[in-house]
Amino acid sequence: MEQLIAKLKNEIIEVLNLSEMAPNDIDENAPLFVEGLGLDSIDALELIVLLEKNYGLKLGTAEEGKKVLRSVRSMAEFITENKKG
Amino acid sequence: MMEHTSIIHDYCLIRDHQVIRGDQVLYTGDKSMPPASFFTEIYRHFGMNYPKFYKMDNLCKLGFLAAEILLKDKNLQQSYAPYATGIILYNASSSLDTDRNHQNSITDRTAYYPSPSVFVYTLANIVIGEICIRHKLYGESTFFIEREFDAERLYTYVQQLLDDNLVESCITGWIELDGDRYDGVLYLVEKSPSVTNGIVNFEPGKLTEIYSRRS
Amino acid sequence: MRQAFVISDNIITSLGFTTEENAAALKSGRTGIEMHDDLRLAPSPFWASLVDSRALPDHFLEYEDPEQFTRFEQMVICSVKEALKNTSIPVSSERTLFILSTTKGNVEILDRKSGSRFNEDRLYLWNSALLLQQFFKLYHKPVVVSNACVSGVLAIMIGARYIRSGEYDHVIVTGADLVTEFVISGFNSFLSLCSGPCKPFDKDRQGLSLGEGAGTVVLSSDRKQVGEGEMIIAGPGISSNDANHISGPSRTGEGLYIAIQRTQEIAADDNLLRKAASVDYISAHGTATPYNDEMESIALTRAGLQHIPVNSFKGYWGHTLGAAGVIESIAGIYSMRHNLLFGTLGFHTPGVSHPIHVIREAREIRTDTFLKIASGFGGSNAALLFYK
Numbered sequence: 001m002e003q004l005i006a007k008l009k010n011e012i013i014e015v016l017n018l019s020e021m022a023p024n025d026i027d028e029n030a031p032l033f034v035e036g037l038g039l040d041s042i043d044a045l046e047l048i049v050l051l052e053k054n055y056g057l058k059l060g061t062a063e064e065g066k067k068v069l070r071s072v073r074s075m076a077e078f079i080t081e082n083k084k085g
Numbered sequence: 086m087m088e089h090t091s092i093i094h095d096y097c098l099i100r101d102h103q104v105i106r107g108d109q110v111l112y113t114g115d116k117s118m119p120p121a122s123f124f125t126e127i128y129r130h131f132g133m134n135y136p137k138f139y140k141m142d143n144l145c146k147l148g149f150l151a152a153e154i155l156l157k158d159k160n161l162q163q164s165y166a167p168y169a170t171g172i173i174l175y176n177a178s179s180s181l182d183t184d185r186n187h188q189n190s191i192t193d194r195t196a197y198y199p200s201p202s203v204f205v206y207t208l209a210n211i212v213i214g215e216i217c218i219r220h221k222l223y224g225e226s227t228f229f230i231e232r233e234f235d236a237e238r239l240y241t242y243v244q245q246l247l248d249d250n251l252v253e254s255c256i257t258g259w260i261e262l263d264g265d266r267y268d269g270v271l272y273l274v275e276k277s278p279s280v281t282n283g284i285v286n287f288e289p290g291k292l293t294e295i296y297s298r299r300s
Numbered sequence: 301m302r303q304a305f306v307i308s309d310n311i312i313t314s315l316g317f318t319t320e321e322n323a324a325a326l327k328s329g330r331t332g333i334e335m336h337d338d339l340r341l342a343p344s345p346f347w348a349s350l351v352d353s354r355a356l357p358d359h360f361l362e363y364e365d366p367e368q369f370t371r372f373e374q375m376v377i378c379s380v381k382e383a384l385k386n387t388s389i390p391v392s393s394e395r396t397l398f399i400l401s402t403t404k405g406n407v408e409i410l411d412r413k414s415g416s417r418f419n420e421d422r423l424y425l426w427n428s429a430l431l432l433q434q435f436f437k438l439y440h441k442p443v444v445v446s447n448a449c450v451s452g453v454l455a456i457m458i459g460a461r462y463i464r465s466g467e468y469d470h471v472i473v474t475g476a477d478l479v480t481e482f483v484i485s486g487f488n489s490f491l492s493l494c495s496g497p498c499k500p501f502d503k504d505r506q507g508l509s510l511g512e513g514a515g516t517v518v519l520s521s522d523r524k525q526v527g528e529g530e531m532i533i534a535g536p537g538i539s540s541n542d543a544n545h546i547s548g549p550s551r552t553g554e555g556l557y558i559a560i561q562r563t564q565e566i567a568a569d570d571n572l573l574r575k576a577a578s579v580d581y582i583s584a585h586g587t588a589t590p591y592n593d594e595m596e597s598i599a600l601t602r603a604g605l606q607h608i609p610v611n612s613f614k615g616y617w618g619h620t621l622g623a624a625g626v627i628e629s630i631a632g633i634y635s636m637r638h639n640l641l642f643g644t645l646g647f648h649t650p651g652v653s654h655p656i657h658v659i660r661e662a663r664e665i666r667t668d669t670f671l672k673i674a675s676g677f678g679g680s681n682a683a684l685l686f687y688k
Binding site for chain 2 (some may be wrong): 343373403404405407410411412413423424425426427429430441443445446447448454458461462465468481482485486487488489490522538539540541542544545546547554555558562568676677678679680
């Protein structure tokens with residue numbers, strides 16, 4: 001799980017162009033939206049693309065999206081639960 | 086009664102890997118650098134602090150930087166009501182640079198991942214949006230496409246906005262980028278001078294003179 | 301004072317090739333939004349309002365060889381030709397200007413795999429404009445407005461300003477945009493497309509429907525150009541930025557509220573325009589996304605217009621992007637000429653927090669003024685008054 005979290009942090013920094021951040025700057029338990037990293041609606045959509053592109057997982061609805069994208073850890077948990085094989 | 090003409094308060098040029106404001110060359114970069122790297126250098130050199138910069142496409146970075154340097158120490162928010170500053174921009178390529186990126190992401194149907202953060206920049210007027218967000222500007226704005234910089238057309242239109250009191254000041258100019266070619270020329274035009282020295286009249290001849298400046 | 305009279309117009313969409321054809325479809329509550337299964341445009345079936353792809357070149361044959369012009373250019377040319385039929389303005393005069401409004405023009409040329417036979421230089425909007433200048437033998441190069449979904453409203457606004465200032469006597473304004481793979485894929489990545497015809501202001505709205513088309517309005521300062529019927533004037537208007545986010549609208553409807561407020565102030569301050577300040581009807585942007593419609597209800601309420609009949613045309617034509625502002629303004633002008641307001645197709649149950657007066661069914665009401673509003677990416681907003 002910890003390896004996946006580290007990988008996710010790197011991927012998030014890359015796809016969201018968080019150029020001035022390092023993986024250590026991201027707290028995997030902190031909220032991604034509103035507080036914490038303070039990501040916005042386009043960032044949320046990019047993370048949805050990330051999950052599909054890198055992990056083959058499609059989010060069904062905005063509600064599902066809100067739960068899964070709550071924090072880096074919740075993303076990692078979602079990936080672990082749903083990854084096939 | 087003193088005759089009153091609107092003025093060009095200041096201007097900023099970002100071209101040929103140089104940053105020029107008014108009479109001064111503020112920064113010169115290494116010409117072998119691709120534009121994106123040069124823009125990042127400008128951002129860092131001037132000690133800017135605006136992380137959203139890194140999310141912008143190249144066209145928006147160019148426009149954002151030109152506005153940032155042009156408006157530094159101008160206190161626009163003090164001089165004008167939030168809706169009194171207009172932004173009228175022109176270019177030739179619209180958002181073609183980013184359009185190509187978006188097209189690339191959908192060309193291969195087996196790897197079909199259109200990106201919302203790329204798509205949002207496939208509109209030239211997003212540059213205006215980024216500048217308005219940064220400087221809290223709520224005024225009249227439009228993005229026009231022209232084959233090349235047209236000082237007469239810009240002058241006629243912006244002066245009309247000033248005459249009709251639709252704006253009291255206007256950020257206007259040419260923000261163009263397509264691959265490695267780019268050119269940023271931004272003017273701050275005011276209906277009533279807020280400075281007393283070195284007044285440059287807002288007129289096509291002066292716009293062209295500034296636009297033609299290359300070091 | 302010089303005024304910009306609306307002397308002619310044309311609409312080309314899935315619902316027809318003239319304003320009359322489109323109006324007839326609107327009156328019968330017909331939508332042009334259908335399901336399409338076209339792998340060239342999207343990997344799976346999608347809902348959109350598309351101009352008949354065989355009828356367009358057929359219409360265009362009347363003027364030129366369809367092989368020489370892109371679909372976008374064919375739509376523009378057909379629309380302008382049709383609109384000019386009822387006028388005698390001097391098209392090639394120094395006193396005449398053409399304004400083109402579009403968000404993406406010929407962007408489909410970028411898709412090399414679809415085998416576009418047109419050169420990449422046609423991607424440049426100024427080049428498309430040059431072609432149109434040559435085709436119509438226009439004196440001046442066209443003005444091209446490319447400002448997201450408010451382009452069409454801006455284009456008419458700018459045309460009216462140029463006439464009032466005396467810079468030009470006649471202005472032809474055309475807005476056009478296509479539904480392309482480029483645009484479908486982009487809006488899909490925003491998860492903002494509806495599966496089915498969109499439902500503006502409805503509590504079950506789930507996003508927008510894309511549409512394509514062209515709309516042309518011919519403005520003139522010459523009263524003699526005005527045909528039968530009441531004189532319709534394209535009045536004052538203004539744009540404003542939200543200064544908030546590049547894709548999401550301001551939660552307080554800041555930019556749109558400022559645009560509406562300032563437009564009404566400009567009208568109220570002027571003797572001739574004062575009557576325009578009292579709005580009989582509003583043509584909203586109403587894209588049926590959760591955020592846009594909510595924002596509009598807030599802006600309209602802040603501006604004190606919550607009791608004024610308002611509708612959205614997006615349920616008939618979808619969102620025609622750079623054409624929307626022009627096409628929908630023409631529908632509003634039709635409403636003024638016939639004192640008939642169209643219903644909001646797709647709207648059943650109010651679904652916005654502020655109770656604005658959304659029209660469900662068509663209604664005959666004396667309409668002397670109307671306000672066209674629009675919002676778009678980049679935080680852009682525009683408001684424009686039309687009056688008799």
